[in-house]
Amino acid sequence: MSLIKDNILIGIISKSLLDLTQDQCICEMLNSDESIYALNYFSTNQTCQLLYSNITSTIIEFSLNSSLIYMNQSSISLTTKSTTALSTTTVTTSTSTSSSTTSLTSSTSSTTSSTSTTTTTTTAEPVWTLTGNLNSARYYHTSSVLLDGQVLVTGGYGGFGGILKTAELYDPSSGMWTLTSSMNYARYSHEATVLANGKVLITGGQSTGATAELYDTLSASWRLTNTTNILRRYSTASLLQNGIVLVNGGLNGSTVLDSTELYDPSSEIWTFTGSLNTARYYHTATVLTNGMILVSGGSSGVSTAEIDSAELYNPSTQTWKFTGSLNVARYYHTASLLTNGKVLICGGTSNNSYLDSSELYDPSTGLWTLTDSLNTARYYHTASLLTNGKVLVSGGSDNNGVLNSAELYDPVSETWTFTSNLTNKRYLHAASVLTNGNVLVNAGTDVSNEKTAELYSGG
Structure with a gap:
């Protein structure tokens, strides 16, 4: 069994349990008759979430005062990156930056004769x-x-x-x-x-x-x-x-x-x-x-x-x-x-x-x-x-x-x-x-x- 501090796993939740210690939550995970392979424990309010193992994708994210606990036999490879996209076969992480610029343009038609009307269109x-x-x-x-x-x-x-x-x-x-x-x-x-x-x-x-x-x-x-x-x-x-x-x-x-x-x-x-x-x-x-x-x-x-x-x-x-x-x-x-x-x-x-x-x-x-x-x-x-x-x-x-x-x-x-x-x-x-x-x-x-x-x- 492994633990990653200050991280949680986003997945399909079997149940949420209230007012339990971390050890009690681990016992609930081990004794569950369902396919539970991981849990998120929140120390601030003593709650935990039990997560199913047979899911198609998961996400790990930073979460202060929380712990991710998972079975060592889990087929999913976990890392301690702040945000990690996971699948049952691969783990992909990336950080990219991009910027955008915006502008406001306007176009005005010219007056073609002394009797025409000038029309202004702002887009x-x-x-x-x-x-x-x-x-x-x-x-x-x-x-x-x-x-x-x-x-x-x-x-x-x-x-x-x-x-x-x-x-x-x-x-x-x-x-x-x-x-x-x-x-x-x-x-x-x-x-x-x-x-x-x-x-x-x-x-x-x-x-x-x-x-x-x-x-x-x-x-x-x-x-x-x-x-x-x-x-x-x-x-x-x-x-x-x-x-x-x-x-x-x-x-x-x-x-x-x-x-x-x-x-x-x-x-x-x-x-x-x-x-x-x-x-x-x-x-x-x-x-x-x-x-x-x-x-x-x-x-x-x-x-x-x-x-x-x-x-x-x-x-x-x-x-x-x-x-x-x-x-x-x-x-x-x-x-x-x-x-x-x-x-x-x-x-x-x-x-x-x-x-x-x-x-x-x-x-x-x-x-x-x-x-x-x-x-x-x-x-x-x-x-x-x-x-x-x-x-x-x-x-x-x-x-x-x-x-x-x-x-x-x-x-x-x-x-x-x-x-x-x-x-x-x-x-x-x-x-x-x-x-x-x-x-x-x-x-x-x-x-x-x-x-x-x-x-x-x-x-």
């Missing part, structure tokens, strides 16, 4: 600008645009701060973050859905039990609502056109789920609906213009990895059916509904490789077609639909480490082009399109956890 080039810092660094969190235009950030993982239950509000008019009421339970890798009544529903994640919570924007307070039928994390949540919330798939312990549930905001009751044809997690879910839900890709298990299948959920019949399969099986990807009704997915990982490929789903044919590839392969990135119809992809990670690059997809030309770089490299971050059209990117992680936030404009 702002795409630029990232830092805005106010969050109160807490976090990743694996959620970021939701409220009906009043503010952005609510919830939970996440805070490094040596452990799993967070704090929540913050971003005010676009002031560019400042303020703490709001904390959730009842700390959680990360959860889902957040803004309901038609303006409240925010939080479900699942790495937390205590199958709890769900509601945030009331008027009182700025949280209250528990009915629990889901199954505890799940790495699932998806979608607001249907009838105001019901559909949660599907995910992970329960080491079990990959095919079950799906519906939440009725009026009764606050969860009910099972039709099951997925393929159990999956780390997938995406997109509400199509016809009201159906498209689920694509994901992982079918900790050993069988990526999925190429896609499914459609019909809210009227409450059933799932297969649609066309992806050209490239993938998970950790993103999905964006374009203004033409098609769905763009890009990036992710497959067969222990990071992907630059992108695909378009046409609901009228039920088929996927490959489109232009990203300039940089990436996973754990974000994708945002801009008001001009383009898709902004930012950050993420690849074989060379964490990225600060960003790209734009033009649905008209079906091409990707680089745009201005992020100020800070980040992945496992969140992105929200504000009511003014700017994109707010916040938090995430690099060598250290990020509490910075930045705005993208002029795209």
Whole structure:
């Protein structure tokens, strides 16, 4: 058994234990009947996390007053680098630096005759600008645009701060973050859905039990609502056109789920609906213009990895059916509904490789077609639909480490082009399109956890 001080391992957590000594946590790991191979111990609050051994990738990061303890027979080679990307066969570390410059240009047409009108057109080039810092660094969190235009950030993982239950509000008019009421339970890798009544529903994640919570924007307070039928994390949540919330798939312990549930905001009751044809997690879910839900890709298990299948959920019949399969099986990807009704997915990982490929789903044919590839392969990135119809992809990670690059997809030309770089490299971050059209990117992680936030404009 080996120990690395001031580091933790980011992976799939079996359980979190409270009020235990380090030796007690080690005993729990050794006596577990599950495939536990490592634990993170946090001395400040005497908590530990037991991690599964049969996972596809892990990350080690610096975390003060914490210890990573792992079995010597583990097949994963660990190092003490601040941030290390790991796979079951290789260990890759890198440090890269890059800088970007931005400018503002304007063009003015000349007056051609005494009777013509002079027209001045000012075009702002795409630029990232830092805005106010969050109160807490976090990743694996959620970021939701409220009906009043503010952005609510919830939970996440805070490094040596452990799993967070704090929540913050971003005010676009002031560019400042303020703490709001904390959730009842700390959680990360959860889902957040803004309901038609303006409240925010939080479900699942790495937390205590199958709890769900509601945030009331008027009182700025949280209250528990009915629990889901199954505890799940790495699932998806979608607001249907009838105001019901559909949660599907995910992970329960080491079990990959095919079950799906519906939440009725009026009764606050969860009910099972039709099951997925393929159990999956780390997938995406997109509400199509016809009201159906498209689920694509994901992982079918900790050993069988990526999925190429896609499914459609019909809210009227409450059933799932297969649609066309992806050209490239993938998970950790993103999905964006374009203004033409098609769905763009890009990036992710497959067969222990990071992907630059992108695909378009046409609901009228039920088929996927490959489109232009990203300039940089990436996973754990974000994708945002801009008001001009383009898709902004930012950050993420690849074989060379964490990225600060960003790209734009033009649905008209079906091409990707680089745009201005992020100020800070980040992945496992969140992105929200504000009511003014700017994109707010916040938090995430690099060598250290990020509490910075930045705005993208002029795209």
